[in-house]
Amino acid sequence: MSVAHDQSTAALIALDWGTTALRAYLLDAHGVVLDTRASSAGIMNLPRPAAEGGFDIVFDETCSAWLAANPQLPVIAAGMVGSAQGWVEAPYVTTPADSAALVAGIVRVTTNKGVTVHIVPGVLEDGALPNVMRGEETQIFGALSGDTTHSELIGLPGTHAKWAFVSAGRIERFYTFMTGETFGALRDHTILGRTMRAADQHDMPAFIRGVDTAKDAGHAGMLATIFSTRTLGLTGKLKPEQQADYLSGLLIGHELRGLNEVLAREESDLAGKTLRLIGNDALCERYRHALARFGCNDAQTVAHATERGLHEIALQAGLIRSTASAN
Amino acid sequence: MSVAHDQSTAALIALDWGTTALRAYLLDAHGVVLDTRASSAGIMNLPRPAAEGGFDIVFDETCSAWLAANPQLPVIAAGMVGSAQGWVEAPYVTTPADSAALVAGIVRVTTNKGVTVHIVPGVLEDGALPNVMRGEETQIFGALSGDTTHSELIGLPGTHAKWAFVSAGRIERFYTFMTGETFGALRDHTILGRTMRAADQHDMPAFIRGVDTAKDAGHAGMLATIFSTRTLGLTGKLKPEQQADYLSGLLIGHELRGLNEVLAREESDLAGKTLRLIGNDALCERYRHALARFGCNDAQTVAHATERGLHEIALQAGLIRSTASAN
Structure with a gap:
């Protein structure tokens, strides 16, 4: 205390x-x-x-x-x-x-x-x-x-990440991406975890590589890309201690790819968009890096949102x- | 013996x-x-x-x-x-x-x-x-x-489902969808399993509903649709004993949606396509039903492929x- x-x-x-x-x-x-x-x-x-x-x-x-x-x-x-x-x-x-x-x-x-x-x-x-x-x-x-005047997109990364469309002081609609919980289930309870080795620190290049793979080669969907966590290891292209960060990047990349599909249907795009993030600082920082790969460089993290709310x-x-x- | x-x-x-x-x-x-x-x-x-x-x-x-x-x-x-x-x-x-x-x-x-x-x-x-x-x-x-003359698409449903493009007696390229293993991890190790109740038998309408959801409303990706397994339950629209089949349909639907994206890039489509399936009879039957929702009504299951091969x-x-x- x-x-x-x-x-x-x-x-x-x-x-x-x-x-x-x-x-x-x-x-x-x-x-x-x-x-x-x-x-x-x-x-x-x-x-x-x-x-x-x-x-x-x-x-x-x-x-x-x-x-x-x-x-x-x-x-x-x-x-x-x-x-x-x-x-x-x-x-x-x-x-x-x-x-x-x-x-x-x-x-x-x-x-x-x-x-x-x-x-x-x-x-x-x-x-x-x-x-x-x-x-x-x-x-x-x-x-x-x-x-109560602006329209904006707010992301809340986490176990069950939310993306909310807010307008005129109202939550108009929102999406739930089970990114964090799916990551944990895949890492701890599938073959993908077996070749992973714990790393001392976050491997940003491996994370970004996962984001880019989802963004650039993710058209077949997440079920098709996640196996590369293992096969890049088998072919000597991804070290055991990089695989968890790569998989994390893949999943967050698929989340943002999906969000971009949602935006595309209203003729919008993450590229050039202004948005805000609420959540754990380290996780929001990862999302900011991932968002930048989608051309979104204006994502501010909101501090103290819970107690303010x-x-x-x-x-x-x-x-x-x-x-x-x-x- | x-x-x-x-x-x-x-x-x-x-x-x-x-x-x-x-x-x-x-x-x-x-x-x-x-x-x-x-x-x-x-x-x-x-x-x-x-x-x-x-x-x-x-x-x-x-x-x-x-x-x-x-x-x-x-x-x-x-x-x-x-x-x-x-x-x-x-x-x-x-x-x-x-x-x-x-x-x-x-x-x-x-x-x-x-x-x-x-x-x-x-x-x-x-x-x-x-x-x-x-x-x-x-x-x-x-x-x-x-x-060694024909070109065809062969699906091998399972823990790690494969879809192989075969031409002139050669395996040209293939995709791995971790559909079966991801289903098990989500059912057994995430919140989605907590509201499920085991069913006496396969619930085909719930399965098809999952397939259709992925096909018709899956543009935000699998991470965004799977939470509906829980929320359809919370809102009284999906019974506990239907939730596993619904989730299975969702994942197989996302697999086929992804495969369709692959096909679209070569100006092809599952609709009207002739293909073959290799695997467990019951699982192949589920895939045949799912494929039919994508307009593919000509999917034959190949028997005894392993011993023949x-x-x-x-x-x-x-x-x-x-x-x-x-x-």
């Missing part, structure tokens, strides 16, 4: 509660982070089952010190905590979804000590290929910071104003 | 020795199967390590009765037994590869009892995306049965003639 700021101005507890981790932020009324806490107690990793108070235990451990100092602090949470497997289900709001729709969809749960936790719903885009997000919608509104939604929900007046 | 024929006319022992299984055939000079044996002792599943005589043990168990009756029987083998992890490495021959090239590439290994085993090499297509096969080349020449190559290598004269 790091105490970097005076906590007397605390106005909000904001939780990013996902499948494998919980990140908690103590914010002031302007969204400045006063303190943070992290826990590995994601919703699939509770110390006790939900029915036995698992969520209450983790919430207490994480936030009780903050609440002891200020029992009136409002609490907001986003992520898988609002899923059917979460603390309480916050049903999806459907696209197009603006922040007002998220606010209207907030579901409340009361802890065993009487604290109300406001849970932000996820977003569903229904159709033949339905898409869902939980947590990313909050990050997107954090990146928008109240902007939680603050933004809490503001719109009136949580911060009412608490401030109670102080 | 089934003895269906008089074995006095035996002229060849033919082995299909792969990673997970060994199939052995006793053939007469015309390639008629007189007897068969099967073992689970694939090269990755030997009763003892290769260095401790594992291959000899399995060979003895499988073939000693046949050799006792006729010690002069020639022996030919194809598959992973000729890989770097096999009994002896038979280096790849490169495309374009005809049966004479395979014959020239045969490598011999002598068993601990002095029997010579002739191992057929695999085929390598070198380049930016190298491809390799071991065993499939023999099946392809079994399907050709000495035809081994017989064909043994004939060309002079193994059968010389043995027959020795009797």
Whole structure:
């Protein structure tokens, strides 16, 4: 626990509660982070089952010190905590979804000590290929910071990478690419992993080679290109310690190739496009390099999108104003 | 062990020795199967390590009765037994590869009892995306049965599906789609498997729905469509017991979509095409249904391609003639 700021101005507890981790932020009324806490107690990793108070235990451990100092602090949470497997289900709001729709969809749960936790719903885009997000919608509104005028494309790399088309303050539609999870399954559970050797550091040329292969020779699709991870090794053209980065580049390259196909259908293109990325810095950096191979050199990484989004939604929900007046 | 024929006319022992299984055939000079044996002792599943005589043990168990009756029987083998992890490495021959090239590439290994085993090499297509096969080349020449005039496309569905372009008796080039293995990894090691329920029988409509989704809405690529296995479940549009067949259809659909892209670059198309399939009957039947969705209604499954190919190559290598004269 790091105490970097005076906590007397605390106005909000904001939780990013996902499948494998919980990140908690103590914010002031302007969204400045006063303190943070992290826990590995994601919703699939509770110390006790939900029915036995698992969520209450983790919430207490994480936030009780903050609440002891200020029992009136409002609490907001986003992520898988609002899923059917979460603390309480916050049903999806459907696209197009603006922040007002998220606010209207907030579901409340009361802890065993009487604290109300406001849970932000996820977003569903229904159709033949339905898409869902939980947590990313909050990050997107954090990146928008109240902007309701522009149209933009926002990428959220990760286990299940999202690409969202945002317009006039609304999430219009989005895609889910299972890039990160597919990479892990291929590396750990197929023949491709057998010839890989762990490397001390990221091999950027091998990564870029994978991206370029998907971009320039990926027309037969990912199922056809991934075998080259092995065959380039067999033919002495790719070292064992390069193969994981090459495969990572291949998959991210196929993701961007697919995104470009989506853009092509609306007469757009990654080349020359301006977009923003939200996520882990190192991963966003990889995506920036991959995007550059597709001619996109204007991809900015947005910092602190999660806590900004939680603050933004809490503001719109009136949580911060009412608490401030109670102080 | 089934003895269906008089074995006095035996002229060849033919082995299909792969990673997970060994199939052995006793053939007469015309390639008629007189007897068969099967073992689970694939090269990755030997009763003892290769260095401790594992291959000899399995060979003895499988073939000693046949050799006792006729010690002069020639022996030919194809598959992973000729890989770097096999009994002896038979280096790849490169495309374009005809049966004479395979014959020239045969490598011999002598068993601990002095029997010579002739191992057929695999085929390598070198380049930016190298491809390799071991065993499939023999099946392809079994399907050709000495035809050196036609051009055709041959599909070999499976863990690593192959699509080979054959012309004038040569394997010109081929693609490897890791469809079967990727399906297993996604089903068993990603979130997609968590909502699946095992079904009593194959659900053809769910499979076809997956194929059609890849065909009609797969432009963003496989990484983008597979998440629908989960989201169609979340939205009540796909039952848990349908999800595995749907995912299988999606992946095979992406394979055929990719193959169609390859064909498009040579101004061809699966629609209206005549092609042949080699493999497990049930899997070939699935592919025939999937191919029909792409307008390809003339896909014949070739029976007994493996033993025919081994017989064909043994004939060309002079193994059968010389043995027959020795009797």
